Amino acid sequence: MPDIKNKGEAGVIPYAKRGYWEPNYEPKDTDILVAFRIVPQKGVDVIEAAAAVAGESSTATWTALWTARLVDLEHYQAKCYRIDLVPGTDQYIAYIAYDIDLFEQGSIANLTSSIISDVFGLKVIQSLRLEDMRIPSLYVKTFHGPPHGIITEREHLNTYGRPLLGATIKPKLALSANNYGRIIYEALRGGLDFTKDDRSINTQVSMGWRDSFILAMEAIEKAQATTGEIKGHYMNVTAADIETMYEKANFAKEIGAPIIMIDLAVGYVAIQSMSNWARKNRVLLHLDQSSHSTYSRQKTHGISFRVIAKWARLIGVDHIHAGTIVGKLDGDPNIIRGFYDILRQDFVPTNPAHGIYFDQSWACLSNVMPVASGGIHAGQMHQLLHYLGQDVVLQFSGAIMGHPMGISAGATASRVASEAMIKARNEGRDFLKEGDDILANVAKQSPELQMALDIWGGISFNYESTDTPDITPSSI
Amino acid sequence: MKLSQGSFSYLPELSNDEIKLQIQYALDQDWTIGIEFSDNPYPPKSLWEMWGLPMFDMRDSAAIIYEVNRCRQAYPNYYIRITAHGTSLGRQFTAFSFIVNRPKSESEFIAQADDFGHGSSKF
Numbered sequence: 001m002p003d004i005k006n007k008g009e010a011g012v013i014p015y016a017k018r019g020y021w022e023p024n025y026e027p028k029d030t031d032i033l034v035a036f037r038i039v040p041q042k043g044v045d046v047i048e049a050a051a052a053v054a055g056e057s058s059t060a061t062w063t064a065l066w067t068a069r070l071v072d073l074e075h076y077q078a079k080c081y082r083i084d085l086v087p088g089t090d091q092y093i094a095y096i097a098y099d100i101d102l103f104e105q106g107s108i109a110n111l112t113s114s115i116i117s118d119v120f121g122l123k124v125i126q127s128l129r130l131e132d133m134r135i136p137s138l139y140v141k142t143f144h145g146p147p148h149g150i151i152t153e154r155e156h157l158n159t160y161g162r163p164l165l166g167a168t169i170k171p172k173l174a175l176s177a178n179n180y181g182r183i184i185y186e187a188l189r190g191g192l193d194f195t196k197d198d199r200s201i202n203t204q205v206s207m208g209w210r211d212s213f214i215l216a217m218e219a220i221e222k223a224q225a226t227t228g229e230i231k232g233h234y235m236n237v238t239a240a241d242i243e244t245m246y247e248k249a250n251f252a253k254e255i256g257a258p259i260i261m262i263d264l265a266v267g268y269v270a271i272q273s274m275s276n277w278a279r280k281n282r283v284l285l286h287l288d289q290s291s292h293s294t295y296s297r298q299k300t301h302g303i304s305f306r307v308i309a310k311w312a313r314l315i316g317v318d319h320i321h322a323g324t325i326v327g328k329l330d331g332d333p334n335i336i337r338g339f340y341d342i343l344r345q346d347f348v349p350t351n352p353a354h355g356i357y358f359d360q361s362w363a364c365l366s367n368v369m370p371v372a373s374g375g376i377h378a379g380q381m382h383q384l385l386h387y388l389g390q391d392v393v394l395q396f397s398g399a400i401m402g403h404p405m406g407i408s409a410g411a412t413a414s415r416v417a418s419e420a421m422i423k424a425r426n427e428g429r430d431f432l433k434e435g436d437d438i439l440a441n442v443a444k445q446s447p448e449l450q451m452a453l454d455i456w457g458g459i460s461f462n463y464e465s466t467d468t469p470d471i472t473p474s475s476i
Numbered sequence: 477m478k479l480s481q482g483s484f485s486y487l488p489e490l491s492n493d494e495i496k497l498q499i500q501y502a503l504d505q506d507w508t509i510g511i512e513f514s515d516n517p518y519p520p521k522s523l524w525e526m527w528g529l530p531m532f533d534m535r536d537s538a539a540i541i542y543e544v545n546r547c548r549q550a551y552p553n554y555y556i557r558i559t560a561h562g563t564s565l566g567r568q569f570t571a572f573s574f575i576v577n578r579p580k581s582e583s584e585f586i587a588q589a590d591d592f593g594h595g596s597s598k599f
Contacts, residue, residue: 151567151568151569154569154570155522155569155570158481158519158522159481160483160559160569160570160571160572160573161483161560161570161571161572161573161574162483162572191480191486224518224519225518226477227478227479227480228479228480228481228517228518228519229480229481229519230519230520412486415486416486416487419483419484419485419486419487420487422483422484423483423484423487423490423494423498426497426498426501426572427494427497427498427501428497428501442487445488446486
């Protein structure tokens with residue numbers, strides 16, 4: 001129990017004794033619960049380190065305050081209620097409960113200003129990582145969530161029962177608008193649903209954004225006329241300021257674009273504004289967030305991507321890059337599975353094997369289409385379907401632009417492989433085990449796929465992941 | 477020129493036995509099969525005519541193939557697709573959809589169809 005009497009004293013009093021360590025606290029259904037991975041500074045008791053994090057991320061500062069006696073402090077204090085040792089390490093998982101009254105409705109900016117504020121710099125800890133966050137339904141319901149969600153996106157595209165296929169236009173930079181449009185058309189007519197501006201495509205010397213949007217739209221309409229399918233190109237509206245982002249987005253909408261994109265670099269507030277815009281204008285919203293690895297990748301520092309995924313679903317985006325497992329970017333299969341569940345399911349149960357620390361109900365909030373992008377190719381189709389499921393955008397870039405028979409052939413190879421794998425799965429075949437055979441067999445009738453398998457069939461990126469699930473922690 | 481909508485347009489045309497396996501998969505998921513046909517399927521048109529109601533109580537794939545054949549006989553030169561409707565809570569949606577009949581000459585057919593290719597009007 002907190003030492004109430006101490007609150008009236010002056011001077012530096014340990015956080016743990018000021019009510020920020022409450023091992024008997026029973027979290028309320030309305031609390032926001034947070035799991036932090038803490039490595040305490042040498043010589044600092046983990047309880048005090050965790051209580052300092054709870055304190056500094058809610059109501060406390062370094063010393064006792066007489067002004068704290070003007071409020072019902074116990075109600076507003078975040079409470080660390082459980083600490084687990086991660087076996088075989090110097091790491092602990094600290095569970096902290098925050099009362100919902102601490103936060104402004106529907107604001108990730110406000111939530112993060114509290115919870116990931118200055119605590120990462122506290123001297124009493126060596127390192128800190130925000131592992132997971134339970135968002136109570138009452139708080140979930142203060143957000144609008146994704147502007148469209150998976151079901152509506154599929155209806156926009158009139159495409160069901162198979163993964164969506166995409167590609168990022170390469171080289172990333174320096175193409176002229178005409179050449180850019182050519183590549184988009186070839187990729188879409190070959191069988192892709194989407195193409196994508198790379199995150200750094202804005203206005204370059206070789207190509208202004210208006211020209212690139214117009215050529216992309218011409219490519220989309222031509223590919224639709226050729227295939228009878230709905231196509232899209234993620235037009236990057238990322239800009240220096242929100243006014244210019246609106247200008248770009250309105251231009252895209254005016255010429256008929258079905259989808260736009262922004263980069264995480266624009267910040268949470270701008271993402272939420274663009275989410276509102278996308279909902280109002282019935283345009284899908286894609287989020288590229290490659291920079292998250294700067295703080296998500298290392299196990300003892302930063303913010304896990306599963307938290308970013310939760311924030312993205314609350315803020316409201318229709319697409320987010322969430323890992324490939326088999327591609328070139330870091331990603332443990334179980335951890336990535338957890339990200340995908342967070343984005344797609346309505347209820348995600350606690351599951352240490354997938355890195356999920358809390359039950360999370362989304363209270364019917366729309367879901368997010370995960371995007372798998374980075375070093376994947378048609379020869380991995382069985383693994384992609386097995387690990388990532390069907391509601392995903394598989395983005396092949398190098399494996400499409402680099403196909404010796406041309407971009408269109410590269411796109412066709414991916415489409416044939418994906419359709420063959422879905423067909424085999426539906427027929428009840430063990431497609432993961434028989435994947436190579438299924439692909440080899442359908443490739444007999446698809447020279448495009450045969451060529452892709454010949455070139456990339458053996459390519460894989462097998463490295464140990466930096467972020468893997470813990471062995472079951474034990475309570476201290 | 478080939479209409480490439482649906483789950484299997486880039487594969488060789490499915491035989492009736494292969495279609496039956498896909499139908500069985502849908503029935504195993506507790507989805508309902510509907511048959512739809514159209515002579516103008518180009519974007520932005522996503523609504524096709526229904527060949528009767530979705531077959532809510534029909535759990536026999538052979539009987540569904542029988543209906544597909546009846547639709548083919550009635551509309552041999554139309555596009556016909558099979559659509560699965562999922563109705564579980566939170567997932568009331570089209571689960572899959574693929575083409576099971578095409579006009580004899582698609583290019584000729586498409587040249588005659590009006591107003592296609594302008595997907596932008598859908599948005």
